[in-house]
Amino acid sequence: MKLAYFSPLPPERTGVADYSALLLPALRERLDVTVVKQGRKRAPRGTDTALYHVGNNPDAHAWIVDALRRRPGVVVLHDFVVHHLVAGMTIGRRNGHGYLDTMEREHGVVGRLLGHGVLDKRIAPLWESRPEDFPLAWFVLEHATGVIVHSQAVHDLVRAAGYEGPVWVVPHPAWPVPAVEPARVAPGPVLGCFGVVNASKRIPELLRAFADVRESHPETVLLLVGPTSSGFDLDRRLQRLGLDERGLVREGWVDEQRLWELMAGVDVSVNLRHPTMGETSGIAIRSLSLGKPLVVSDVGWFSELPDDAALKVRVDDQEVDTLTAALELLVERADVRAQMGRAAVETAHRRHDLERVAELYAAALEEAAGGAKVADAVLREVSEAAADVGISPEDAEAGEIARRLAEVELGR
């Protein structure tokens, strides 16, 4: 099968670019893939179907959605919330009406009024203040002949949004662990948190919990790696909690090699999130491959991690207390860390194996290309057989047949 492949790719520094760099060689072993040059808005001639990687970042994905609108195809929805993308493709192109129309179509008159508020700068941009309440996914879904998602949670969101086409859950592939020397930043237990430092990564809650852990386990160290979001005053928070001089090791943006070294050197990997945009965490996947016990927020994709590999912290009034208890458990119990680490590696191998993921992609794309014809053939034969014995579409028996077909995903 000939596939046109639309995605950001390295040297772009995005998670989706890294993802495609990992996936493409394995996919090419199964399909005839043509990678479409960045910025081109048409699929090459002669391709059977097109695959569009869509995320929330308009700089990386607007050209891909432009191409999708010209030729519908299979969408890989890396984020369910694409409000920022929509804003970039409407307001960012001086098309305020397009933004208002999209808001109204997905959220009614209230959506349109809020859109006016944004355009008139009377309220904060919704893609910054409340994106999870206004995901605007239909902007992308309406052009998709099929959708690939990374979690059951996003699958359910796509269905709840009214999408009726095929949806496939394909796990995020795991990177092969490079041969790196683990970088230990302290002799005591090291808790690691990797990625952009901001409020949605629950850094304020993590710092408070860590301060509590330090009271009973002063030898514990928190390693915080990643650039700080503008507007997030990390230093002041550290000062307030007395963590500015002790217990915290800070590194900003690091390259891939250093990232693996630092991740390999921690005892526990903390990966919190709220709100979630329906995304998967490449950092969490790397942690699984490295066999690190995970502490995550009990939301979205993170909730679907196996319980024996990840401790899940609910985002509620008790969040900091729960997080403190989880961290203390892992700091105190080397046996629990080892057990969770083994489960993490097992999960990476079983669920996130690259070859398995590529096979699931090939299956989804082949179904997308020829599935309608197969469904027609099945329905034709079954309905003819039913008609031959006098079952008409209105009969209860026809309903039974339809239910049984749906159970095994035959027909439409």
Next chain:
Amino acid sequence: MRILVTRPQVPFAWGGTEVMTDRLVDELRLRGHEADLVTVPFKWYPGARVLTQAFLWRMLDLEEVDGAAVDMVVATKFPSYLVRHPEKRVWLVHQFRQAYELDGTDLGQFDESSEDRALRRKVQALDRVALGEATRLFSISQNVADRLERTTGLRAEFLPPPPQELDYRCEGYGDFVLSVNRLDRAKRIDLLLEAAALDSSLQIVIAGDGPDRRRLEELALARGLDGRARFAGRVSAAELADLYGRCLAVYYAPVDEDYGMVPFEAFLSEKPVLTTTDAGGPLEIVFDHRTGLVVQPDAAELARAAGWLREHRDDAASFGRAGKAIAAEVTWDRAIERLLA
């Protein structure tokens, strides 16, 4: 318990699955269960018929029969495991192999058209749903379990079925190598004929029948094997036990076989098994120079291996006895205990 065993039926064909399921029903009855067999004819071509014929199983209502509940269904082979039941156990003989490892080979069914590609994927999707529903999932070999996990992510417990009941005995180690198998291309009987063509002292007896028989007989004729290669056809149980009892060794080397009863039957007759490195399931019990000889799938190597056994009959006997110890562990008592647990 009231238990139904399900298997598809290919009219006029008879093989390992039929033997295994018939016996399972008998053994369940022997242990006081009310057991019966359910079969539905299966035709897998052309086009989407593989799906519509499979779907017939989905329409069956086996939860209750004649006013009395059915406690359990034991499904075996595609597409019989599409059947619905709250206590569906699957003892997987094999999936629809044309949609998996046979795809793209001479034994495949689906071409490169988008419709056929999608059809193949739909068969795989059916497996994920239907096997995913099973309350317990067993496989007849580790090879089948590994293939299942690779292709669907589902895990099955390895549960080997015991071989058919025969008057197994060892009456020495004669001059001929015995092949017991259905005669189709995947069973690779031609490799044994080519080996006989290379070693004029090698005698073979081929028990079994099938669609490849004519081609194999012509090959034997072309290689001048008249008198050294005997096509015995479908043989009776008594004749089979006799052949097992008198042969030097048993040849069994299909391509990536699921399991195969034949090595167990050979072992129960204290005979070593000649197989190849790519035979799949048989390699779970045929170990080189322990219970048989494992060679590359090459006629010259096979001829050499058969010759070696002829010159080392004590070793052949020793391999056969070691195999018997393995085969003796596989009993219906153990199989049924796990199946119903």
